[in-house]
Structure formats: C-alpha cells, structure tokens
Amino acid sequence: MGAMSATADGVVALFSLIMAVAAPLFDSQIVLARRFYPAPLVEIHQWFIAEFDDYLVADPPPSFIGLVWLDLIFLWPVCVANLYGILTRRRWSATTSLIAGVYMITYLSAILGDMLGSGKATARLLQLYAPFVVFAVTAVLRGLCSCSAPLTAAMSLAPSAQKKMV
Template identity: 65%
Template sequence: MAVVSVAVDAVVVLFSLIMAVAAPLFDSQVVLPASLCPAPLLDIFRWFVAEFDHYIVADPPPFFRGLVWIDLALLWPVSVANLYGILTRRRWSATTSLMAGIHMLTYLSAMFGELLGSGRAKGKLLLLYALFVVFAVASIVRGLCSCSTQATTAGSSPARPARKKRV
C-alpha cells in the first residue's frame, strides 16, 4: 500500500508542478495582452496551439477566458501550496490535493463538453486533456485517502489523561 501511496504522491506532485509553472507562464497568455509576454513564451504558446490544433486557446471564447481567470486565481496558489505541503509532508496537503483535483475535474468537464460537443477536437488534444483527468482523479484520491487515514489514526489513538488544573 505504501508503494501506491508514493506513486499517487508522485503523480500529484507532477500535476501540481505543471500547474504551478503553466498557469502564470502559459494560461496568462490567454487573458493578458501579448505585449506583456516575452517572445520565447509567445513562441511556445504558438507551437502548442499549432501542435495540438487547440482551437479554443487560439481563439478563446468568453467561457474559456473565465475558466483561465479562475485557474489563475484559485488553482495556481493551491498548486503551489500543494507542492509545498506534499514535499514537506504537511497534514493539510490532503485538503489542497482534494481542492486541486475537484477544481481540475470541474474545469475539464466544461472543456470536454466543448471539445466533444463541437466535434472539432483532434485525438491528440483529447489525449492531452485525458491525461489531466488522470492527474485530477489522483489528486482527489490522495485527498480522500489521506483524510480517512488521518481520521482513523486519530480515532484509534489512546486518549490522553485529563490535565489537572493548577490553582
């Protein structure tokens, strides 16, 4: 069981690292003017759009811009906190993992609705988003399993004797 736990932690750390780096560098290009971004980042952005034929990023509709703003405001700080919490083994990292996973799964449900509903998405783009579904589910599982383990451990520990009041 410990091997599975370490593997899930590794997947969640990778997911959090990708989100912590990609959100400010990549997602911000969707909502901010191109003049604010350095040329190398713009080149990577254009390459990504062309490589994955990502029509939503190329010409972002209003709902997608809203999702990106939510990512920047919520998912990015949670991902940074999640990275710190997992790497330093903080108990609260289960909560941040759960938050990141649920947010990402909600985001992806809107994206898959558009991608599959429009019929314009290519297999490569769908595969990319399917990979993020795996990350999101791993984050949710980590959050739920860590919480239940902590609750069980706390409930099964022997009770401390009551302290006597000093007068």
C-alpha cells in the same frame, strides 16, 4: 499501500509543478496582452496552438476565458501550496490535493464537454487532456484517503483509551 501513496504523491506533485510554472507563463497569455511576454514564450504558445490544434486556446470563447481566470486566481496558488505541502510532508496537503482535484474535474468537465460536443477536437488534443483527468482523479483520491487515515487511527485508539480510564 505505501507505494500507492508515494505514486499518488508523485503524480499530484508533478501536476502541481506543471501548473505552478505553466499557469503564469502560458495560460495567462490567453487573458493578457502578449506584449507582456518575451518572444520565446509567445512562440512556444503559438507552437502549442498549431501542434495540438487547440481551438479553445487559439480563439477562446468567453466561458474559456473565465475558466483561465479561475486557473490563475484560484488553482495556481492552490497548486503552489500543494507542491510545497507534498514536498515538506504537511498534513494539510491532503486538503489542497482534494481542492485541486475537484477543481480540475469541474474544469475538465466544461472543457471536454465543449470539445466532444462541438466535434472540433482532434484525437491528439483529447490525448493531451487525458493526463489531466488522471491527475484530477488521483488528487481527489489522495485527498480523501489521506484525510481518512488520521481519523481511522484516532478512532482505533479511542476504545483502548476508554479501557485504560476505567
């Protein structure tokens, strides 16, 4: 069980690190003017669009722009807190993992629904999003399993505590 927990921590921490860096540097280029960014970042963003043929990033519809704003305002701070919580072994990081995982499942449902429904997505683009699905499920499971462990331990102590009182 310890190895699975460490693996889940590693997956969620890696995703949180990626989001903590990528959201302000790359995702924000979708909603803010590119003149605010250094040329190398804009070039990397353009390379990404060309390399993965990400039509949503290239010509974002209003719904996608709204999701990106949610990423920046909501998910980015949660991922920063989550990374800190995992690295410092805070108990509340289970909650931030659960929040980030549920958010990503919701986000990916909208994105993948558009990609699959429109028929515009390439296999390579869908493969790019696959690790995020793995993260989302892992983060939800980490949050749920970590939250139930202290409760289970407290419940197992309750009957013995009652015996000692009597």
